[in-house]
Amino acid sequence: MTEHKLQPLAHAIRFLSIDAIVRATEGHQGVPLGMAEIATALYAGHLRFNPDEPTWWDRDRIVLSNGHGSMLLYSLLYLTGYQHITLDQIKGFREFGSHCAGHPEYDPELGIEVTTGPLGQGIANAFGMAVAEAYLNARFGDGLVNHRTYAFVGDGCLQEGIGQEMISLAGHLRLSKLTLLWDDNQITDDGKTELSITENVAERFRVAGWNVIEVDGHDIDAVSQALNAVQTADRPSMIACRTIIGRGIPRVQGQRGGHSARLFDEDAKAARELLKWPHGEFDVPAEILSPWREFGRRNNSACSDWKQRVAALPAADKAEFERVMRGELPAGWQDVLQAFKRDALKPEHAQGGILISAAINKLLSDIIPERMVGCADLEAPTAHKGPLAAFTAANRGGAYVHCGVREHLMGAMANGMAAHGGVIPLSVTYLAFSDYERPAMRMAALMGLPVKYVFSHDSIGIGKNGPTHQPVEILASLRAMPNMLVMRPADATEAVECWEVAMQHQSGPVSMVFARQMLAPVREVFSEDNLSARGGYVLREAQCGQRQVTLLATGSEVVIAKEAREKLEAQGIATAVVSLPCWELFDAQDASYKETVLGSDVVRVGVEAAVRFGWDQYLGSRGGFIGMPGFGAPGPADVLYRHFNITSEAVVLEATRLLATTGIHSA
């Protein structure tokens, strides 16, 4: 098809977008109007997709990284025939309950591969998708996994640090099936891009080893030729498309207001005159809709050929491929964990918390090959590489990604992997650096993606590196995040229980937080049940009488609570120790279980080498807390615990003080 024939199809994107934005009274017209030809070129002749089977496994992935321009995506989904994105849905753009939300919200069934909006996340997700594809391609071969990843991207995503991290690492890894389509419109929200950038963006990509093609973004043939050219590139490609923001609306095109200034009926009218578009509001006539729908069917045979190849696989291969694609864990995967757990009570299993996690990670590496581990230049101190080979430009079979010192990219890469499916991503760094990764973690929680994080060096227990590296507030800040499980195991038994839960948890991300320092066994009796799966449980019940005191602790402080209990019991104060490895799971238990664990008519004292923030929900109005008053300090761990008064003596003092000031029955 020549450009001449496709131009009206591009205009259909424009007018659907204009009409929806005018109706919603807000929206971002810049992207859909500026990228209409680019998108048309991609969908008409290149993108491997199937609106009838939106989740076809071997489809190309497409990310709208400039997610504010969501009407571009909704227009494309409607025009190509995704059943859930109807004209009515588009008419409800930005209204409550519409599939056409202000920003695209992850739902592969709708045709939305990932939630975007916070800038830079989308292209980093696309990077993760391309890594997942390359890894699965190496494992399953071209016949089963052989697709590309495309991302629409604006200036904002490329200014963000995470975008720059992506450019650097994607070039390094030579992810040749990754293609960015840059909407080079020279405008951001503040106005001309020259307000904040002068560097040659194309050159910046070239320095990082990308294949860069510069085209007129309103020339459908030129974009299409560029898309042809990238198919054979041995490097990731960036197609720099010079465009006019808001193209088609005389009042705002090419200007700052083209980005998101409010549009009115007169703008829609003026655009219709300028572009000679005779059709009414939300009217896509058959002669335009029909070729769009044809594009939607363009890959039908490719899709059915792929299905035939899957069907023709030997039964075991087919089952394994389908298991991996569905994200199911292999039969019997828990056996190694159970075996580990049976051993975990032995004193010789006392070791650095992060090394306990590393041992479990290693066990799973052997039996769940679809796990991919990313780490931000802390391979040695976090030790989660284990037997994995590195994923490199030369070895796509490696499952360990050396992310470099790029935590933010690492987190967003994991989101892309999880959204892609077929791999189970794990990100590893120090807890203090989770803040760098946090914007991506928030997206994982929001999307409900089953991403796993392991964070090491979880408190002042790291010692001499000092307060920059000592998290005190980060447990609280992660616990505050909706849909994020935060686990802080106290010993090897809890560690393996938490890992088991984390591997099974599908509806959102899980942060597993480990001490750097030694964790000796605190669990005394082997339990077939996964006690950590309830989030909190009575580790040691009161012995010398009816419970007067409940000590609640997590992680490396459980042992302090246990010591304090011994001392209190020796004084005749009946004291229980509750371990709370995962607050979110505990909160989900029924009220009577929670009350049994927490104890009623008792004094409760929380113990955690972190700030109190959030703890009061468990401590009640007469509760006490032994923890950090603020940031940490440099020095050896034992000195710091004493300095900050996080000791069994302090716990005993606090419990007895509170007992004296309340009416709790004495033994």
Next chain:
Amino acid sequence: MTEHKLQPLAHAIRFLSIDAIVRATEGHQGVPLGMAEIATALYAGHLRFNPDEPTWWDRDRIVLSNGHGSMLLYSLLYLTGYQHITLDQIKGFREFGSHCAGHPEYDPELGIEVTTGPLGQGIANAFGMAVAEAYLNARFGDGLVNHRTYAFVGDGCLQEGIGQEMISLAGHLRLSKLTLLWDDNQITDDGKTELSITENVAERFRVAGWNVIEVDGHDIDAVSQALNAVQTADRPSMIACRTIIGRGIPRVQGQRGGHSARLFDEDAKAARELLKWPHGEFDVPAEILSPWREFGRRNNSACSDWKQRVAALPAADKAEFERVMRGELPAGWQDVLQAFKRDALKPEHAQGGILISAAINKLLSDIIPERMVGCADLEAPTAHKGPLAAFTAANRGGAYVHCGVREHLMGAMANGMAAHGGVIPLSVTYLAFSDYERPAMRMAALMGLPVKYVFSHDSIGIGKNGPTHQPVEILASLRAMPNMLVMRPADATEAVECWEVAMQHQSGPVSMVFARQMLAPVREVFSEDNLSARGGYVLREAQCGQRQVTLLATGSEVVIAKEAREKLEAQGIATAVVSLPCWELFDAQDASYKETVLGSDVVRVGVEAAVRFGWDQYLGSRGGFIGMPGFGAPGPADVLYRHFNITSEAVVLEATRLLATTGIHSA
């Protein structure tokens, strides 16, 4: 002095570092051993500093961005004669209480310009310092402010997104007095840099418009010549210094272990043999210490000349310059705020929360010219530019920095400005994007820097942009951070009160959080006192009897609590409304004030369009909460408030339910 004579001086850095690290049993030798010659070249002939007056205002600023290599800095401070960094302090390296902490901790009196460790922060701080210097230079002239900013930097800082953001914007702004000294040792913690990067880093800087000079980092003369060359560059400079990591220790030099593998006595001995260093442990003989101390005195006359110039200023100019340098606010600065406050009760002052803040910001822009405002490409919707000109390559007198879509850099820039002094930085973006800035905010809190943040779009009240842009957990995550004031004003009166507190607050950062949507006056009576300065106060006392219910709310939900109070009072339930604009300030009040405000033997219900996390400390064991159960949704604000049941009706129901289930006295 020729290289030949300086080489032993560089070795003095090496051996102090080796001896300290061996003694501490841990540390990072890579930087001090690899950068010894670089640092010697800088301090011997170029850096403008004065150990006798560490806080001399017109000194050059020097940042150790690769802060793990802290022994490099401590060695330099000792050798050049900073009085607090003694040999004894160095012998206490990494021990509790030593000035020589694991990572450098901000203390200008010691000679430590900024806390570093989390990678990328330091060079972004240096960027902020260079911006501050350029701005102050434009205002006060070369005679008073004319110094350079240097940063030592490793590969990690340059891989981090924040580092890349800095490279891009510093090049754009042509910060010619900013110089990076890159320790190009081709090794990171994981091993060779080629594990995670292949791009030509020098080229990446050149693309961004930097002056790049590549030298042998162990050639003191070559580094010195490069440092000469950068003095006249019209662009920021990066001196790429090829080095050997851990140089001098045969077992680890040039290898991964050079970074931070544990060193032993034998390593120290082998290094002494290799480098022919005859001196004992911690022994810096006079013939080496003496020239180092001479370097420390090198700028004495420049310093005294500068003092004379200051002394010779006309009295008013001198007073103004010294006021600005001390960070004192101008006399009478509060007058405009008081005037604003007197007007703020009027209904016509109902406007978008962020616009109220913008109006106050504008008032202060006129009378406190040392304020600098950075914003991450949200000038229009946050409206905090006001009358300020843009700070650009051509206009150093502008006080508004268009940061581009680079929130993380913006935050770290503010830290650098505050650490530099003489300017009062304010960072502006949406609350949802504060996560991007958070690692820098944590550093501000840790250093106790008086950085101000304004965050707009603070809840589901933003409406149609949807959950990506709707903070629900971010208030809690900021409140969890030690030494961070978090303020969420309810109306124009509270806004101006919070601004007043924020401007006066010197011991740490302040986050002021504003609604996008309309905030109508909730305060009914003008108060001379700053009620918000107490963090929380009784906005409306119970009227129909002894208080039975306390409704606690912040920001845009205070009006909902007030509506609920009217309804409860109409039912004969005596209800007070407490506004809690700043938890941290409230927590600092005495117990009796807090009890008076919160009420005893009452039912308390919190109301905030955010998650409950953290609220229980105020609600007590029989408290209730009306807020968000998790992430938000797209749709109009009013629809969302109803959908999530954040309404006065819901507050009334919760209060009456709780009253019925507790033994609270009835009216």
